[in-house]
Amino acid sequence: MALEKTLTSIEGVIILTPNVFEDERGFFVETYHRDKYRELGIDKDFIQDNHSRSTKNVIRGMHYQLTKPQAKLVYVGHGKILDVAIDIRKDSSTFGKYVSVELSADNKKQLYIPEGFAHGFCVLSDYADVFYKCSDLYNPGDDYGVLWSDSDVGVEWGLKSPIVSSKDCKNPKLSKIPLAMLPE
Numbered sequence: 001m002a003l004e005k006t007l008t009s010i011e012g013v014i015i016l017t018p019n020v021f022e023d024e025r026g027f028f029v030e031t032y033h034r035d036k037y038r039e040l041g042i043d044k045d046f047i048q049d050n051h052s053r054s055t056k057n058v059i060r061g062m063h064y065q066l067t068k069p070q071a072k073l074v075y076v077g078h079g080k081i082l083d084v085a086i087d088i089r090k091d092s093s094t095f096g097k098y099v100s101v102e103l104s105a106d107n108k109k110q111l112y113i114p115e116g117f118a119h120g121f122c123v124l125s126d127y128a129d130v131f132y133k134c135s136d137l138y139n140p141g142d143d144y145g146v147l148w149s150d151s152d153v154g155v156e157w158g159l160k161s162p163i164v165s166s167k168d169c170k171n172p173k174l175s176k177i178p179l180a181m182l183p184e
Contacts, residue, residue, distance in 0.1 A: 061120010069115035079128030145171035
């Protein structure tokens, strides 16, 4: 089986299922191959890789950069998460809608998120190692967010007692963010 592309309900957000080679020794998976991803329409030069480890019930997000927007390719090396992308492109027909997908070390799926989305995830296992490639560098002065619990967006996290940073709890609802602070 070759790298498989699954379209989502929001144009540009793509679920990828890589080819996995397993035997009695374990497995091998190619997590990124520029030419193969370009053939599937993901033509980005990823210039920064990140690794995040979080414990069960942690929610990280919903983050975005405005002047240096980042496309992301997300996968999980250990554990299981619910990965979420909210369309915050002010001129988009799917503005305020979101896509969520379970990514895990077991299913080895990836989520591609283009520029113009707020991104976050919650940890469903005891802990999770989340890896993601970014198309631009992180810029702390360009760090913005949407409130993870914005009832207008309605992300269904499936957690009763989430653990969220004080910074992420201070993010505004999407409807309270001035249009000048949202991507095209």
